[in-house]
Amino acid sequence: MKDPFLREVLWFSGCCRALTFLLQVLFNAIIPDHAADAFSPPRLCEPGLGDHLVEWLLGGFTRWDAEHFLFIAEHGYLFEHNFAFFPLYPLSVRAVAQLLLWPLQDLLCLRSRLILVAVSLNCFLASLAAAVLYRLGCVVLQCRRTAFLSAMLFALTPANVFMAAAYSESFFAFLTFSAMWKLEKRESWLSCLLFSLATGVRSNGVINAGFIIYSQCKQIVSVLRVGPPSLGRLPSVLRLLCRAAVSTALSCLVIVLPFTLFQYYAYMTFCEPDPGPEQAVPRPLIQLALDRGYRMAEVNGTLPGWCAYKYPLVYSYIQDVYWNVGFLRYFDARQLPNFLLAMPVILLSVCAAWGYVAALPWYCARLGLLRNRDAKDSETASVGFHSPRLFVYIVHSSALLLFGLLCMHVQVLTRFLGSSSPVLYWFAAHLLEAEPVLWGPSPGTIQNDLPGEEMSRKPALHLLSTPPRAVVVKNPVVNLLLGWRRWNAVTKAVMSYFLCYWLMGLVLFCNFLPWT
Numbered sequence: 001m002k003d004p005f006l007r008e009v010l011w012f013s014g015c016c017r018a019l020t021f022l023l024q025v026l027f028n029a030i031i032p033d034h035a036a037d038a039f040s041p042p043r044l045c046e047p048g049l050g051d052h053l054v055e056w057l058l059g060g061f062t063r064w065d066a067e068h069f070l071f072i073a074e075h076g077y078l079f080e081h082n083f084a085f086f087p088l089y090p091l092s093v094r095a096v097a098q099l100l101l102w103p104l105q106d107l108l109c110l111r112s113r114l115i116l117v118a119v120s121l122n123c124f125l126a127s128l129a130a131a132v133l134y135r136l137g138c139v140v141l142q143c144r145r146t147a148f149l150s151a152m153l154f155a156l157t158p159a160n161v162f163m164a165a166a167y168s169e170s171f172f173a174f175l176t177f178s179a180m181w182k183l184e185k186r187e188s189w190l191s192c193l194l195f196s197l198a199t200g201v202r203s204n205g206v207i208n209a210g211f212i213i214y215s216q217c218k219q220i221v222s223v224l225r226v227g228p229p230s231l232g233r234l235p236s237v238l239r240l241l242c243r244a245a246v247s248t249a250l251s252c253l254v255i256v257l258p259f260t261l262f263q264y265y266a267y268m269t270f271c272e273p274d275p276g277p278e279q280a281v282p283r284p285l286i287q288l289a290l291d292r293g294y295r296m297a298e299v300n301g302t303l304p305g306w307c308a309y310k311y312p313l314v315y316s317y318i319q320d321v322y323w324n325v326g327f328l329r330y331f332d333a334r335q336l337p338n339f340l341l342a343m344p345v346i347l348l349s350v351c352a353a354w355g356y357v358a359a360l361p362w363y364c365a366r367l368g369l370l371r372n373r374d375a376k377d378s379e380t381a382s383v384g385f386h387s388p389r390l391f392v393y394i395v396h397s398s399a400l401l402l403f404g405l406l407c408m409h410v411q412v413l414t415r416f417l418g419s420s421s422p423v424l425y426w427f428a429a430h431l432l433e434a435e436p437v438l439w440g441p442s443p444g445t446i447q448n449d450l451p452g453e454e455m456s457r458k459p460a461l462h463l464l465s466t467p468p469r470a471v472v473v474k475n476p477v478v479n480l481l482l483g484w485r486r487w488n489a490v491t492k493a494v495m496s497y498f499l500c501y502w503l504m505g506l507v508l509f510c511n512f513l514p515w516t
Contacts, residue, residue, distance in 0.1 A: 005148045008475060009134050013127040013155040020164045020506065021123075028060035028510045036512040039067045041075075042284040045109035054112040060510030061119050066166035069093070073114050078285060080295035080304065083266045084318045088200035088258070089168040093118045118166035126163040129174040130154045133422055136181040140390055141426065142383040149438070150422070150429035152477045157425075158345065158501030159418035159516070161509045169419035172201045176208065176420060183211055184389070192251045200258035203315060204420060207399065212251040214368075214392045216244045221369045259315075266314040269297045271307035327407050338411040341516060344497045345414045345424065349401045352385075352427035356394045359386045368392060385430035390423075397423035414501065414516040428494050435491045437483030438476050 047055070062070060065085070072082050073090035097110070097117040104113060130151045137147025162169040179194035192212060199205030223240055281296070289296050295304060306317035319325035330338070357364045363371065368391030400420055404413045417424055432438060480487070480495060487495065501516075508515040 005144060006131055006134055009130050009148065009151045009155075010127055012152055012475060012477065013130040016155040016160075017123040017126060017164060020160060021119075023503075023506050024060040024161075024164070024510050025057060027507050029056075031507065031511045034512040036064075036514075038064055038512065039071070041067065041071050041288060043109075043111065044282055044284060045111065047109060047112075048107070050104075050107045051109050051112045054108065054115055058115050058119050060506075061161075061165040062115060063165070063509055063512050064515075066118075069166050069168065070111060070114050070118065073097070073118070074110055075285065077266070077269065078281065078296060079289060080270065080297075080314070081318050081322045083262070083314045084322070086168070086199075086201055086203060086258070086262060088197060089171050092171070093121060093166075096121060115166065119164060122164055122166070122170040125170040125174045126155075129170060129177055132174060132177040132181055133425065136177055136184065136422060137426065139181065139184040140393065140422075141385065141387050142389075143387075145439075146384050146426065146429050146433065149432060149476050150425040152475070153425045153428050153432075153498060156477065156498045156502050157418050158498055158505070159415035160502040161505035161515070162415045162419070165509065167415075168201045169415055172198055172205070173419040175201060176205070177422060179208065180211065180393075180422070183215055188212070188215070188247075188251070192254050195255045196258055199255055200262075202420075203259060204400065204416070206256055206259055207396070209252040209255045210396065210399075211392060212255070213248055214395075216248045218369060220244055225370075263313050263315065267307070267312050270295075270304050270314070271312060273297050323409070325408060330408070330410050335410065338409070342410045342413040344501070345417055346401065346405065348424060348427060348497075349397055349417060352423050353394050353398045355427070356386065356390060360388070360391075363388060364391060384433075385426055390426070393421065393423050393426075397421040411514075411516045428498070431490050431494050432476075432480070435480065435488060437479055437486050439474060439479065 045051075068082060068085050069090045070093075071078075072085060072087070073094040077083055077087075093114055097113040101108070101113045101117065108116075133154050134147050134151035137150050138144055141147050141150075157163060159169060163173070164170075175194050175198035179191045179198060182194060183191035195205065195208045195212070198208060220240065224237065286296075288294065304314075304317070306312050306314060309317075368388065371388065397417065400417055401413070404410065404416050408416070480491070484495075505515055507513075
């Protein structure tokens, strides 16, 4: 690994994952679990000593929605509400458990093996996501220092516990950031494939089709601006538009395809059940469905009401009926604590969008498609958070924020934005750059060559103040923590938010207490 910054990112992220595991064990052992009214299926395998050990070590990572993912990985999509959780993550966990941990099948129940794989896979993917975020930041921000700091902050994400627990956030973040990076490198079809896989992990991956559309629009505008319009260029322009339209349509179809196929599978399961032999469902799970009112696919039973909809989407139905998710439904006085819980990420996202638009008003007014060479934009837009390439990411983050605020359980905004958009980390790094102790002396340094392949232009801007062939890598987060007494007000606000949510999430989530 030639890039010392990337090596430092992976090392720090691995240390954070290890610390998360140790603290989870501690908090889960000393704090009694809350008796939450959450999904808790019966255990069908008689646990042995190894199973009890796995539960003691990793039980804190199997709370809340993690139970759904583990249940799907073990039993498939048995209940109707299971279809709120997309299949790529639980199927991947099941496949890895069956392939790699089959020698342990006599020592551990399937659920224990699934827990081991789910947590290990998430920790591995979270570290890879941090590395990819660094690569993406180098290209988009054109500033290696800001990209480096943002990747380090990702390791301390406020959604930390969900990056380690049996949730799909780590998988989704890795695929989404990788797709964005490949698109920036103009590897469009690989980017499209990664975006499509991300849709198979989480439903909000569908909105990533906007990146493909915007990229095609920028290419068209750049071609049309070359030379004055003429009749001789008209055929080539028309061919370009046709190719772009076909390419964009195919790319969007590929990205939306996993969502469509998953809804079709749900429709065939519940609305047109197979008249053949009934599925052998264990009796304890049937009893659970009867006790809790869970709907199962039945050959002779009544069809769900959503089967008769014009667009029979089970996902929308489940969000509406099971979790009361809908437009402005969460705007209730009783939900004020949840709005306060999500307020930090809301403020950071709003300030990020406002700060970018205020710095580049004319560029944003032109939707980032045309550069203004003689106005304020040309003076402000250079590197870092005010890079012109950042525009589409600001729009993406703002769209997610608006949708989450109006149409979702607002407390999930922290992990929703933290795993879907790099803007949160880029803006936090931008705010911290003014901190004097950020790049101060550090106990440990790494010296190595600094490759410049990720910097498409101005590779020496905003790097550490050392010669490019003898870079000293200093951990900015360690410097911040060691100099905490000298933090300015902005640094105190940002770091307090990241560190408090990083720790509070572990304490509350691991003991079945409400969290984001």
